[in-house]
Amino acid sequence: MQFLYLAIIFILGLLIFYYKLIYNSIRDRLRIYHYLSKFDGPLAFPLVGNLYLVNIFDISKLVDQVLNLAWYYCNKGCGIVQLWIGPVPMLAVVNPIHAKEILESNEVITKADEYEILFPWLGRGLLTSTGDKWRQRRKMLTPAFHFKVLNDFLSVHDYQAKVFLDQIKQFADSGEEVDLFPYIKRMALDIICETSMGATVDAQNNHDHQYVESVRRLSEIGFLWIIYPWLKIKPIWYLSGYGAEYDRHLKIVLDFTRNVIEEKWTEYQQYQLGAEKKDKRSMAFLDLLLQLRSEGLMNEEDIREEVDTFMFEGHDTTAASMGWTLWCMAHNPEIQEKVIEEVDRIFGGSDRDCTNEDLKQMKYLEKCLKESLRMFPPVPFFGRKVEKDVVIHGNFLPKGVRIILVPLVLQRNPLLFENPNVYDPENFSEEKMSNRHAYSDVPFSAGPRNCIGQKFAMMEEKAVISWFFRKYRIRANVAFEDAKILPEIIMKSSLGFPVTITHRMDNK
Ligand code: HEM
DSSP: OHHHHHHHHHHHHHHHHTHHHHHHHHHHHHHHHHHHTTSOOOOOBTTTBTGGGSOTTOHHHHHHHHHHHHHHHHHTTOSEEEEEETTEEEEEEOSHHHHHHHHHOSSOOEEOGGGGGGHHHHTTOTTTOOHHHHHHHHHHHGGGGOHHHHHHTHHHHHHHHHHHHHHHHHHHHHOOOEEOHHHHHHHHHHHHHHHHHSOOOOTTTOTTOHHHHHHHHHHHHHHHHHHOGGGGSHHHHHHTSHHHHHHHHHHHHHHHHHHHHHHHHHHHHHHHTTSOOOOGGGOOHHHHHHHHHHTTSOOHHHHHHHHHHHHHHTTHHHHHHHHHHHHHHHHOHHHHHHHHHHHHHHHTTOOOOOOHHHHHHOHHHHHHHHHHHHHSOSSOOEEEEOOSOEEETTEEEOTTOEEEEOHHHHHTOTTTSSSTTSOOGGGGSHHHHHTSOGGGOOTTOOGGGSOTTHHHHHHHHHHHHHHHHHHEEEEOSSOGGGSOEEESSSEEETTOOEEEEEEOGGGO
16 A cells, blocks of 8 residues: 555656656647648547558558559649648648648758658768758768769779679570679679778678678668658567667678778878878778868768768669669660660770769660659658748748658659650650759759758669660569569668670671
8 A cells, every 4th residue: 555655646746756858848849740630631540640551461452452452542732641640640741732831841851750860870961961050061061073083983883783784794695684783783882882981891792791781781770760650669679689680780781880980080191191002992981081080170970970871861862763674674674765765876886884974874764764763762761850830832830840751752753744754755755844844853852851862872873774774675574563562760671682694686
């Protein structure tokens, strides 16, 4: 009995001590409910929210279910829809006019809580930071993506593309079907490693590299954390085994980056003393970051955050995009032939390296890449948190609410694109582009927090894909629709990209 009294007194004590905190959080939540109820959206139930509408245990069906739901509201004329991911309220943007206002807003720049899973890995780097820290970083890092720096990377794209071609040659020789995705991924990883750190993991020749496997698992487990609300409860996270596995892979990845940075810092200091000149191919993003460190503008951990951010954002994304592009080519021989014609016109059957001038001439390939980014945007969603009440297109968004934007919802919307499920590079003809809202297609996001690596990505993809078609043709034996979109942190294909490659005899 005495114990019961003590427990009651203890709980009352806690309530009195924390009453302000409890009062404020209940008040804020009720305020969010109040304003959210003004938006149209599916019926939600306590705790499960709208999750009953989708099968979250079969993520291959998730995309279609989410799209159908979003379009239903879009057809009704909604721009923003209320959505409950379990007990978490959100506002989903389903219309380009509203997307434009949100993405261009300088007030809604804080990332949603869903990005928290990336904090132990990416810290508060460019992708995850907010406010003045983000503004400062963005300003400091923008020169790293200057076209002169990007042009220097062309030799890396070229070199790694040729290694990739060598790796898959055996399948062109034998005619055996191959899933191209692991090959493309390793190439993209080698490219980003060399360009962002001036280091090589040589993943293309070293298939069992621990770093490669760890980056893969971190992305997979991270996505599960985002979609399964119960994994956000720490004891469940660890009891499920995911927590420990995540920490283990995290350590491998962080140790790797820290070691490279330390090595490069020593090299940099020697270089400053004039001890040793560096070769041009190792002029990487990291060199620019080390310069900022030497000027006292960044410390070791700041650099680590940014390098890991480039590593994370800069290889799975381009790999997925190149993989889907080849997949689309494999199913569209006429389009493939037009790409080959363009590549031959530029290179005339030669094996010379790619120049920036060549990339500029790849107008048709550019349309093809944009079209695959429309149909298969590598980043499945972007989330924001409203930190100050804001009005978007006449809609009041209360402080604390999360906003989610799913590029596929816009990019496959039949109201915005005729035949949205058909691969048609002419969707990016000047005429078609000028006739639709610019925010109907946002694979790189848009506005102040758009992708800083957009030009880098397009250069890499043009260089690699043009190399591919200088040497090979490609076809698929599996139906286009059989490769379902898997919404992980970066969108994947449920089948990978199983294709048959043949040598281009006409180019021997
Ligand atoms: C096809 C390839 C790529 C796609 C589709 C893509 C897409 C995106 C998207 C949608 C965002 C906004 C994410 C958000 O708001 O949550 C973003 C941000 C970012 N991306 Fe990319 N990305 C690609 C390649 C790259 C590359 C190659 C790099 C670096 C070398 C890179 C670095 C970044 C960084 C640092 C940010 C954060 C920018 C900021 O918040 O200021 N991305 N990217």
